[in-house]
Amino acid sequence: MGVLDVEGVFLTKNGVPILNGLSLEVWEGHVHAVVGPNGAGKSTAASVIMGLAGYRDFEGDVLLGGESIKDLSVTERGRRGLTLAWQEPARFEGLSVSDFIGATLDAENREVIRESLDMVGLEPDDYIDRAVDKSLSGGERKRIELASILAMNPRVVVMDEPDSGIDVAALEHIFDNLDTLKERNTTVLLITHSPTVLRRAEHAFLMCCGRVVDKGSVDRIAPYFEQQCIPCDHKNRPEKDAAGT
Amino acid sequence: MPDLIEQLYASIGQNPHEIRDDESIARIEVHKNEVLGVHLVPGLEVDAEETEDGLDAAITVTRGTRIEKPVQVCFGMMPERGLQKIVLDIRIEDEASAAIIAHCTFPFAREITHTMDAEIRVGHGAEYAYFERHVHGPEGGVRIVPKTRVTVEQGGRFSTEFELIKGRVGTIDLELEATCKAHSVMDVKARIGGAGDDRINLNEIGRLIGEGARGALTSHIAVRDAARAEVLNTLTASAPFARGHVDCKEIVQDQAVAKAVPVVEVNHPKAHVTHEAAIGSVDTKQLETLMSRGLDEDAAAALIIQGMLS
Ligand SMILES: Nc1ncnc2c1ncn2[C@@H]1O[C@H](COP(=O)(O)OP(=O)(O)OP(=O)(O)O)[C@@H](O)[C@H]1O
Ligand SMILES: [Mg+2]
Numbered sequence: 001m002g003v004l005d006v007e008g009v010f011l012t013k014n015g016v017p018i019l020n021g022l023s024l025e026v027w028e029g030h031v032h033a034v035v036g037p038n039g040a041g042k043s044t045a046a047s048v049i050m051g052l053a054g055y056r057d058f059e060g061d062v063l064l065g066g067e068s069i070k071d072l073s074v075t076e077r078g079r080r081g082l083t084l085a086w087q088e089p090a091r092f093e094g095l096s097v098s099d100f101i102g103a104t105l106d107a108e109n110r111e112v113i114r115e116s117l118d119m120v121g122l123e124p125d126d127y128i129d130r131a132v133d134k135s136l137s138g139g140e141r142k143r144i145e146l147a148s149i150l151a152m153n154p155r156v157v158v159m160d161e162p163d164s165g166i167d168v169a170a171l172e173h174i175f176d177n178l179d180t181l182k183e184r185n186t187t188v189l190l191i192t193h194s195p196t197v198l199r200r201a202e203h204a205f206l207m208c209c210g211r212v213v214d215k216g217s218v219d220r221i222a223p224y225f226e227q228q229c230i231p232c233d234h235k236n237r238p239e240k241d242a243a244g245t
Numbered sequence: 246m247p248d249l250i251e252q253l254y255a256s257i258g259q260n261p262h263e264i265r266d267d268e269s270i271a272r273i274e275v276h277k278n279e280v281l282g283v284h285l286v287p288g289l290e291v292d293a294e295e296t297e298d299g300l301d302a303a304i305t306v307t308r309g310t311r312i313e314k315p316v317q318v319c320f321g322m323m324p325e326r327g328l329q330k331i332v333l334d335i336r337i338e339d340e341a342s343a344a345i346i347a348h349c350t351f352p353f354a355r356e357i358t359h360t361m362d363a364e365i366r367v368g369h370g371a372e373y374a375y376f377e378r379h380v381h382g383p384e385g386g387v388r389i390v391p392k393t394r395v396t397v398e399q400g401g402r403f404s405t406e407f408e409l410i411k412g413r414v415g416t417i418d419l420e421l422e423a424t425c426k427a428h429s430v431m432d433v434k435a436r437i438g439g440a441g442d443d444r445i446n447l448n449e450i451g452r453l454i455g456e457g458a459r460g461a462l463t464s465h466i467a468v469r470d471a472a473r474a475e476v477l478n479t480l481t482a483s484a485p486f487a488r489g490h491v492d493c494k495e496i497v498q499d500q501a502v503a504k505a506v507p508v509v510e511v512n513h514p515k516a517h518v519t520h521e522a523a524i525g526s527v528d529t530k531q532l533e534t535l536m537s538r539g540l541d542e543d544a545a546a547a548l549i550i551q552g553m554l555s
Contacts, residue, residue, distance in 0.1 A: 052533050078539035090530040093494070094465075095552030103548060104539045131552070152538050 081155030381412030427455030
């Protein structure tokens with residue numbers, strides 16, 4: 001049993017099956033990756049895990065620390081230490097970076113806000129009073145999302161494409177932060193289709209058509225993903241024979 | 246220091262000494278129809294007359310004068326009931342510049358009407374920034390009726406910001422009409438939070454009549470419980486290179502109702518006006534982001550609304 005388990009999840013949207021018996025077992029303190037082509041259902045899986053609106057009605061179960069969290073609100077999941085870094089984080093008009101990152105911090109822990117900005121490579125003095133709105137670039141917004149997660153210090157974090165919109169230099173910060181999370185014994189589930197990010201994980205799940213088609217060490221999954229999945233023209237269409245995946 | 250002045254400043258959360266002991270800060274303090282204090286700086290002229298229910302004042306910033314520190318104005322009423330009628334004639338003469346920070350405070354209001362009729366002229370190349378913050382009590386027994394007419398002369402800059410997020414609104418009927426001549430700039434903002442049975446009515450009209458005039462009408466409003474808000478923003482551009490934007494955001498919770506009618510009118514082919522209006526409940530993705538960090542839904546919504554109104 002993992003710290004986070006997704007058990008046989010089937011989910012349809014507007015009559016279209018999106019998740020088709022998805023199962024994941026995520027081990028405490030390890031970095032895992034979910035890889036798969038566009039449309040495989042990776043972000044949908046993240047939404048189901050977090051219990052977002054529109055993703056609460058499905059067959060199967062999601063467990064945190066062995067207990068079903070299927071009926072828990074997003075807040076309750078957050079309070080139990082499960083969180084999500086969005087693929088495209090929300091923007092908030094007028095909400096300051098410090099209020100955003102510090103949303104759940106006690107008054108005496110405000111220093112954590114600056115530390116977390118520093119950890120994602122953003123100069124605290126330059127960012128702390130800015131708004132988390134459309135004036136931030138996509139990459140800055142992603143880094144502030146990560147800073148808020150570092151400040152929260154979760155037990156399990158699902159990171160949906162942490163590298164999208166991030167330049168090469170900033171990616172190094174993201175990788176350093178993965179190390180930090182691991183040192184803190186935070187369990188990480190990375191969602192990606194980047195071979196570079198995949199290589200940072202220890203274990204990988206290969207997703208296609210809404211389910212896991214292979215899993216194991218990154219050393220084994222990564223070459224298969226790069227050589228077989230990236231060029232594959234199957235592209236999540238189950239009506240084409242899925243036998244090869 | 247008279248007791249009433251202490252009370253006025255206390256109600257707006259300010260230390261009177263910080264303002265009153267600084268000779269370089271101009272100020273005017275008015276309680277109901279009584280001028281409690283006036284301190285002027287060079288180039289600022291105030292001719293005030295107490296009337297039966299309020300004050301009739303002409304405020305002039307003389308030609309070329311640049312007043313460094315914002316003029317502090319406080320209009321208030323400590324009793325629960327009454328009427329306060331303020332009539333202002335504000336002239337920022339050519340090339341002059343000044344800012345006013347006005348506090349309107351009715352902390353114990355149960356049945357108070359506050360009207361403000363302002364006629365403003367911002368001269369050639371002059372600059373005028375007005376900020377008005379309202380502090381109301383928890384009962385909502387206030388009716389606020391501000392009516393402003395503004396002319397911004399060539400190259401002038403005018404900005405006004407109305408904030409009512411402390412205490413209950415009661416009823417507000419705000420009207421503003423601004424005419425902007427060539428290469429002038431106007432920036433009109435309102436940020437209002439309503440609850441209970443508050444009524445918020447905004448009617449703002451901007452006319453960009455001069456070449457290269459620029460203007461924005463921005464209204465950010467949050468209503469909850471059974472409050473209602475109606476925003477009518479009209480922006481017309483009738484000269485070449487006039488540029489305007491209307492931005493109306495309203496967040497609605499509970500049984501509250503919000504309505505926005507942006508009217509944009511362009512009658513010159515080289516003028517351009519845009520508008521955006523967003524009315525709805527608190528954005529789900531914003532809510533869920535904060536909730537995924539452990540905030541409960543109400544706290545998350547409050548933080549989002551506080552941001553929008555800031
Ligand atoms: N409301 C919906 N109705 C129909 N189909 C949907 C709906 N929401 C998502 N889908 C489909 O579900 C599939 C999975 O989407 P999802 O966003 O989970 O993919 P992903 O693996 O994260 O892809 P990417 O790599 O592009 O981020 C896609 O084909 C998408 O079009
Ligand atoms: Mg995705």
